[in-house]
Amino acid sequence: MGAPTSKVDICNLAMDHIGGGIIVSVDTPTTEQEIKCARWYDATRRAILRGFPWTFARARRSISRDATAPSFGWADAYNLPNDLLRLNFIGDDSIIDYKQKYAMEGRQLLLNNSGEASINIGYTKDETDVGKFDALFIDLLAVEIAWRPTFAFTMKPSLKKALFEARDILRTEAKAVNSQERPPIRVERSKFKEARQRLTSNVAGKNTVFDS
Numbered sequence: 001m002g003a004p005t006s007k008v009d010i011c012n013l014a015m016d017h018i019g020g021g022i023i024v025s026v027d028t029p030t031t032e033q034e035i036k037c038a039r040w041y042d043a044t045r046r047a048i049l050r051g052f053p054w055t056f057a058r059a060r061r062s063i064s065r066d067a068t069a070p071s072f073g074w075a076d077a078y079n080l081p082n083d084l085l086r087l088n089f090i091g092d093d094s095i096i097d098y099k100q101k102y103a104m105e106g107r108q109l110l111l112n113n114s115g116e117a118s119i120n121i122g123y124t125k126d127e128t129d130v131g132k133f134d135a136l137f138i139d140l141l142a143v144e145i146a147w148r149p150t151f152a153f154t155m156k157p158s159l160k161k162a163l164f165e166a167r168d169i170l171r172t173e174a175k176a177v178n179s180q181e182r183p184p185i186r187v188e189r190s191k192f193k194e195a196r197q198r199l200t201s202n203v204a205g206k207n208t209v210f211d212s
Contacts (some may be wrong), residue, residue, distance in 0.1 A: 006130055011037040013142035015185055017163060018147075024083045037145060048137065049124055050085045052175055056134045057127040058088070062118045066108065074103065074110040080118055082107070086124040140170040 004010050011023040014037065021033045029038040049057055059081075066077040080087075087104065090111075102111035113119060127133070133141075147163035 003135070004130055005131075005159075007041055010130065010138060011041060011145060012140055013138070014145035017143060017146035018159060019203075024163050040145050040148050044148065045128075045141060046085060046126060048141055048144060049127065051171070052173075053086065053088045053124050053125075054134060054137055056132050056137070057085075057124050058122065059083075059125040060120065060122045062120050063109070064118050065113075065116065070110050075112040077114060078109045078111075078113075080104070080107045080109055080121075081123065081125070083125045085126050085127040087121060088124060089122040091120055134174075136170065136174040139176070140167065140174055143170060 004013065007026045009027055011034075015021055015023060015033060021031070023034055023037055024031075025034055026038045026041055029035045053202050061081055063078045063080060066079055069075060070077050084107075087109070090102065093191075102109060104110070105138065109119070109121070111119075130138075143163055143166050147167055
């Protein structure tokens with residue numbers, strides 16, 4: 001059998017972890033196994049995608065300023081893409097600028113941007129094409145789907161614990177691999193913020209650093 005190419009393939013990998021039987025359909029489920037996989041598949045997939053910026057699900061877009069400004073607190077509101085699950089950067093992805101303040105409310109990005117008509121963002125999208133999934137993502141998704149309804153199938157706490165531990169190992173491995181596939185990022189900080197973070201107080205003869 002080759003690499004998984006569908007939701008059914010991934011759900012069958014999940015069933016392999018718990019001896020849950022064979023999945024034939026997720027979109028039109030009929031068996032107990034299919035119903036539970038259909039219930040958990042998309043919610044679990046989105047949760048893992050949102051967890052950290054997977055390279056296969058990265059996207060970038062120029063988003064437009066909304067004609068209606070925020071009621072207060074911010075000057076500009078920009079409408080976020082419908083498929084956005086996680087905002088990864090604003091502007092230039094080679095720079096993280098701690099001077100730029102913003103907020104996310106609903107499906108909008110709020111900031112003070114001098115009324116600019118658009119702004120560039122990078123984000124993790126709601127990727128549904130299994131053919132584009134990273135191999136580590138597939139492993140993690142299968143384990144997560146198996147872990148969530150384990151008791152409904154086996155009632156074995158030991159199995160649920162084992163799946164939980166496997167999930168943590170896969171998460172750590174995936175994060176490490178993804179971080180290696182991204183070049184170093186230049187960080188810009190305002191002098192004011194740096195000064196605040198380096199404030200020290202001589203307590204009992206020792207210098208204590210207070211981070212804001």
